[in-house]
Amino acid sequence: MELITAHYIIEAVGWLAVLLKVATLSMHSMIRLRMLAMVSSVCFIIYSGVLQIWPLLAIEITLLSINAFHLYQFIALRRLVTDLTDDSKPDFSAAMTYGQKSVIKAGDVIFKKGDPVDSLYYLAEGRVEVEDQHVYVDAGKIFGEMAFFNSNAARSATVRCLEDAIVYELNEKRFTRLQYEDPEFAMAVMRLVTRRLVANAAHPQEAHSE
Structure with a gap:
């Protein structure tokens, strides 16, 4: 039984x-x-x-x-x-693991207005300027990411180094892989893009996407 x-x-x-x-x-x-x-x-x-x-x-x-x-x-x-809160500081340092490292001298151009979009950049050291827009990017931040979300697929501004800089370049393939493998990085990028889109919509004459 x-x-x-x-x-x-x-x-x-x-x-x-x-x-x-x-x-x-x-x-x-x-x-x-x-x-x-x-x-x-x-x-x-x-x-x-x-x-x-x-x-x-x-x-x-x-x-x-x-x-x-x-x-x-x-x-x-x-x-x-x-x-995540609006006041939290985004961390883009994961780009150093996946990106291609470059050392760029002060005065050199990273990309020019009208160039095809192929990468975004993480600035590990130094300072760069988005020319004609009076926008400055300090170490620890990314730039050039807006172009990935732009259907024009061309750079809207020239970016030049103000100081000797260490930059990590992420092409679209590496960027996509990093988003999947590091959710925190993906969220930081999305929050940054959202803030810039809102700022551009509110002040189109001061827009500073790359």
Whole structure:
């Protein structure tokens, strides 16, 4: 009798795992979807472990690990968005990991007005000027990023070094990769772009996008 009861319990766990797996298809929230998928995997692990269905056990252990990792990423990103305030200082230093380093002398031009858009830049050291717009960029900031969001795909200003500078260049491919791999960097860029778009709309004569 006990064996029969245990058999029915394990079978019920298996069916519960199936129902939970199907239920994930109706989830609109990625966090809830991952959580439900993890519970389903736990049920499948119990079911396949007791019945010694090793391929299913291996698959579900793998899926549990993957979903746990993605759940952590989603929660971390949501916490990051929640914690960010308008007064928080953006951190673009991750660009040094992915960008191509260049040492540029004072007076040299980084790009000219009308040049095709191919990169954005992180200024690690030095100071640059956006000519004709009286805009200055100090170390720790990025410039040239607005052009990635501009359908004209051409530089709207010339940028020249006022001091010897160390610059990290991110082409579009590296920029896109960095956004996916470092959510904090992506949020910092989006906040900066949003602020500049709002400022440009409010004061078009003082617009300073590159």
